[in-house]
Amino acid sequence: MTESATGVDTKPRAPGGLVRGTLRTLRNEFTDKERRLGYILVTPAIAIILAIALFPLLYAIWLSLQEIIINQSSSFVGFQNYVDMIQDPDFHSALINTTVFTVLSVSLELVLGMAIALALNRAFKGRGIARATALAPWAFPPAIAAVMWRLMFQDQVGGGILAYLIRSSGIYTHPILGSDSALIVAAVLVDVWKTTPFMALLLLAGLQVIPQEVYEASRVDGATSWQQFWRVTLPLVRPAMLVALLFRTLDAWRVYDLLWVMGNRQLNSLSVYVYNGVKISQLDFSLGNAAAVFVFLSSIAIAFLFIKVLGTRAVD
Amino acid sequence: MTTRKVGKHRSAMGRREFLRLSGAGIAGSALLSACSGFGGEEEASGSGKVIMSHGPDPVLEGLLKKQLEDFNAQHKGEIEAIFRPMGEDYFDQLRTQFQAGGGDIDVISGDVIWPAQFGANGWIDDLSDRFTEEMQGAYLEGPLGANQYQDAVYGVPWFTDLGMLYYRADLLKQSGFSNAPATYDELFSMAEKVQSDAGVRHGHVFQGSNYEGGVVNGLEFIWAHGGDALDTEDPTQVIIDSPESAAGLETYRGTVEAGITPEAIVTFTEPECDAAFRNGDAVFMRNWPYVYGMLLAGDAEIKLNQVGVAPLPAGEGESEGFSALGGWNLFINATSDVKDEAWELIKFLTTPEAVKFRAIEGSYLSALQETYEDQEVLDQAPVYEVAGQVTDQIRPRPVSPFYGDMTLEMAEEFNNSLKGETSPEDAVATLQESMQGIIDQGTS
Numbered sequence: 001m002t003e004s005a006t007g008v009d010t011k012p013r014a015p016g017g018l019v020r021g022t023l024r025t026l027r028n029e030f031t032d033k034e035r036r037l038g039y040i041l042v043t044p045a046i047a048i049i050l051a052i053a054l055f056p057l058l059y060a061i062w063l064s065l066q067e068i069i070i071n072q073s074s075s076f077v078g079f080q081n082y083v084d085m086i087q088d089p090d091f092h093s094a095l096i097n098t099t100v101f102t103v104l105s106v107s108l109e110l111v112l113g114m115a116i117a118l119a120l121n122r123a124f125k126g127r128g129i130a131r132a133t134a135l136a137p138w139a140f141p142p143a144i145a146a147v148m149w150r151l152m153f154q155d156q157v158g159g160g161i162l163a164y165l166i167r168s169s170g171i172y173t174h175p176i177l178g179s180d181s182a183l184i185v186a187a188v189l190v191d192v193w194k195t196t197p198f199m200a201l202l203l204l205a206g207l208q209v210i211p212q213e214v215y216e217a218s219r220v221d222g223a224t225s226w227q228q229f230w231r232v233t234l235p236l237v238r239p240a241m242l243v244a245l246l247f248r249t250l251d252a253w254r255v256y257d258l259l260w261v262m263g264n265r266q267l268n269s270l271s272v273y274v275y276n277g278v279k280i281s282q283l284d285f286s287l288g289n290a291a292a293v294f295v296f297l298s299s300i301a302i303a304f305l306f307i308k309v310l311g312t313r314a315v316d
Numbered sequence: 317m318t319t320r321k322v323g324k325h326r327s328a329m330g331r332r333e334f335l336r337l338s339g340a341g342i343a344g345s346a347l348l349s350a351c352s353g354f355g356g357e358e359e360a361s362g363s364g365k366v367i368m369s370h371g372p373d374p375v376l377e378g379l380l381k382k383q384l385e386d387f388n389a390q391h392k393g394e395i396e397a398i399f400r401p402m403g404e405d406y407f408d409q410l411r412t413q414f415q416a417g418g419g420d421i422d423v424i425s426g427d428v429i430w431p432a433q434f435g436a437n438g439w440i441d442d443l444s445d446r447f448t449e450e451m452q453g454a455y456l457e458g459p460l461g462a463n464q465y466q467d468a469v470y471g472v473p474w475f476t477d478l479g480m481l482y483y484r485a486d487l488l489k490q491s492g493f494s495n496a497p498a499t500y501d502e503l504f505s506m507a508e509k510v511q512s513d514a515g516v517r518h519g520h521v522f523q524g525s526n527y528e529g530g531v532v533n534g535l536e537f538i539w540a541h542g543g544d545a546l547d548t549e550d551p552t553q554v555i556i557d558s559p560e561s562a563a564g565l566e567t568y569r570g571t572v573e574a575g576i577t578p579e580a581i582v583t584f585t586e587p588e589c590d591a592a593f594r595n596g597d598a599v600f601m602r603n604w605p606y607v608y609g610m611l612l613a614g615d616a617e618i619k620l621n622q623v624g625v626a627p628l629p630a631g632e633g634e635s636e637g638f639s640a641l642g643g644w645n646l647f648i649n650a651t652s653d654v655k656d657e658a659w660e661l662i663k664f665l666t667t668p669e670a671v672k673f674r675a676i677e678g679s680y681l682s683a684l685q686e687t688y689e690d691q692e693v694l695d696q697a698p699v700y701e702v703a704g705q706v707t708d709q710i711r712p713r714p715v716s717p718f719y720g721d722m723t724l725e726m727a728e729e730f731n732n733s734l735k736g737e738t739s740p741e742d743a744v745a746t747l748q749e750s751m752q753g754i755i756d757q758g759t760s
Contacts (some may be wrong), residue, residue: 069758155580175580178735226317264583266526266731279408282433282720 057296064289069282081290091291094273095265100184101259101269105191106175109248112192113199120200121207129250131204138197146261149190153177180267188264191252206240207233242310249306250299330500364395366657368423370644371406375609375678383673387664390635395657414439418651423643424660428462429719431470440647442468448657458641458710459683465715470647474665475674477642478710479536480702482593482601485624487514496626500540500567503600504559507576510599519576522602523591526731529585532640532713533602533724535729538564539638539711541631545726545751546714552755557748565733565740567631572734582735594618604642608699609679625702627709634739641710643683675700683736718758725750
């Protein structure tokens, strides 16, 4: 780019140039004795990393390309499992449920988490205790939290308090546990209750590294609190927000325990779909494997998207 | 989650639970249930140690503990039986162990729906040599038949279960009814009248959740109307798509539409039903015999003398209802290295005396014919009287090595139909395709 801009080299580069250049660099790397020794020395470490990280992954992909019925034959079928999976109505419901759950829970958690983080960032008496208390829900094991909330949402044995309140306020008059959409909404609420503190904690860490001088300077320039939030706080907290959103989105995307227990094994999500295929069904082992690879690849895509979109803006 | 057109073979929302959850509370209890075994010290198997497993059932566990102590005393120095309690995901745990090479459990208690699948995979032993035809002759046909698959017999019936109609005899009498309903039409009108006369919350409760119990209940409604799931002559043929089956599901959903059954029935399992009934919140209830044992204990709001038990009602135009066969059997793990000792334990747990002990102490139903004529049992476990009347109307759930996958489909469709999300006709049509797809995929 710089060369053509200065007019020194106007000829377009030959397509092979890049490859030749790379080859030359590689040759240089290995002709140097000391460098070669370096490569030899790190080879075992790299091999171990590849074996640990890559092998299971490649094995899972390999399995997903076979038709396997437990205790019976297995044969290579290419991408047939993926085709079957995409046509499976249960996969659609898993994808829809997971997407709805992820979008709703993460966005609610971001908004609420930010509000809590801003509050906790202020100096006030008992701030330490307030921070510790706010984290309490996060410390619950998800399955226990799910059982606890399920008891409050059911309206049979003893009558759950939430079921009673929701019914008598007229918001929703049908049994909550009897409808998948109501269950998803309930699960989102439980997830928000449980992980907002985690989000707040990560955001709080981001808020605390913003130097006070920036706020002072903006105040001198006559910025209102609102402007301070949009123009100072938000851009500077963005790296922390990226990390928090990334963690939460991937967690929500792979959600299993909360939905499994809340829905008493009936609420579908991508991970539930994988489990059902691999563990519950006798015939759908391959389908479950394909779905597992799908969850993995889609998680990577989500992570990539976040880093690409939020990461570059943070640099600007 | 709603209708499915492709005959693709799976349900992602299915779940598998055990039919007997006697005494357990709702969801929470599963997590809280203490998992401690008893019998001898649990070590690696071999050298006369026989490990036996069963799913969650606190009442039975108490009786079993006593029986194993007797067994161990009798075989001191030779065989030591050890009990290992399993959780609600017993089936999944067993299957994982089998797929991983067998596991270390020697005597496996198993649901009546498992022998075909376990046997077809070679996970449990064919007991034909030990469980002679003469011995088999002492058993009721239904519970024994559940263990037979393709000329082999894979298990010995341990105790049996069947669906019964519990009703509030006192309230029925107050409203002027002298008999239990023989048909669903009668049940509907009686429930409505008693509900309004006595101000009872629910008319009829049953197990409608999306799980194995829901499959049992759905099938019972279908059978009562003359339908069925598989062709009994040729079990590779699905015949569920019939007007009779649709009529069964019509009545199933009809309970909710008539207002005699709460909308929340779609989440009901056994504990929700028995809790409602024992609190006096239901006029009728379909449940297993264990509730009788609970009522015998006498600590509930409703006492035994207020309750009657009857066979399940018939559908329109049919002469009788059918109840699904439940119950548990004892298998020997194919990889066990103490098979002779395991067989000794099975024999011990299935003697007429052992069966009688469980009958009197816990109202567990025997699979042996003679127990139903034993006066002592009839006196002390009155549930036997009703059970004795309905033994001819017991039907097994579809017997197929692919039942495990089929039942998930049925659980989901029956539940959708009960919710009113799928019409009965669509539900049976969907099932026809998906269940046939499973059989075709499995046998190809």
